[in-house]
Amino acid sequence: MTRKLPKSTYYNKYGPNGLFTKAAKNNMKITFFTNETANNQIDELQEINSEKNELWKPENINEKIDILKNELINCSDINIEYNKKHAIFEYLKHLDNNGKGKLKASKEAVQLIFLESISHKSYLIRKWAKYWLKYNTLPLSLRRKHQKIFRLVDDEDIVNKCHIWIKMQGESITPVKFKEYIENSLLIDCNILYLPPKFEI
Numbered sequence: 001m002t003r004k005l006p007k008s009t010y011y012n013k014y015g016p017n018g019l020f021t022k023a024a025k026n027n028m029k030i031t032f033f034t035n036e037t038a039n040n041q042i043d044e045l046q047e048i049n050s051e052k053n054e055l056w057k058p059e060n061i062n063e064k065i066d067i068l069k070n071e072l073i074n075c076s077d078i079n080i081e082y083n084k085k086h087a088i089f090e091y092l093k094h095l096d097n098n099g100k101g102k103l104k105a106s107k108e109a110v111q112l113i114f115l116e117s118i119s120h121k122s123y124l125i126r127k128w129a130k131y132w133l134k135y136n137t138l139p140l141s142l143r144r145k146h147q148k149i150f151r152l153v154d155d156e157d158i159v160n161k162c163h164i165w166i167k168m169q170g171e172s173i174t175p176v177k178f179k180e181y182i183e184n185s186l187l188i189d190c191n192i193l194y195l196p197p198k199f200e201i
Contacts, residue, residue, distance in 0.1 A: 064133055065092050084138055087113045087121075088129045102126055152182075152192075161186055 068089045075082050087109050094105035106122035106129075114121055131139045152158050165181055166173060187193075 060133070061092055061095065064136075065089065067136070068092070068132070080141070080143075081138060083113055084128055087125045088132050091125050091129050155190075158186065158190060161189075 068085060072082070072085055072089060075085065090109035090112050091105050094108045095101060096105075103122070106125045109125050110118070110121045128138060131137075162182075165186075166178075169177070
């Protein structure tokens with residue numbers, strides 16, 4: 001047996017001091033969405049969508065395929081870039097009209113170009129192709145772009161000199177003395193330029 005919702009509970013939710021009224025207190029009114037600004041935002045979104053649709057038009061794709069084919073014929077790129085361009089070429093070739101069948105086309109391109117057909121490669125091909133259609137270049141590769149760090153501890157000579165100095169100091173060594181030794185003698189002996197950090201107040 002179910003009971004009817006009491007009026008007090010109804011007003012606790014929907015009344016002037018109700019939970020739902022308080023929750024909607026700082027939100028925009030419904031009339032905001034019918035203003036010109038909202039209409040302008042909707043128009044901008046529609047323009048962006050139409051630009052995306054233009055990328056996948058058959059005429060544009062055929063034009064890009066021709067450009068890519070010429071680049072592949074006259075290619076002097078390294079193997080990685082050549083493989084990427086070849087994968088994009090095969091992907092665009094296998095696409096249906098209106099840019100449909102992207103998953104199937106990317107999987108076929110992976111099987112043709114790369115030795116291992118991994119699902120991640122098909123995603124990468126779709127990503128490369130989208131970038132290619134938009135900018136006519138491959139996306140920048142971050143391969144071998146990480147920072148090379150030289151640490152003093154990696155050099156055996158410096159480590160040996162530090163061990164000898166620590167043994168000579170005995171128990172009177174402090175971090176401040178060790179820092180002074182490194183800055184004033186060790187780095188100078190090894191011809192390493194050291195610029196102390198500058199603190200500004």
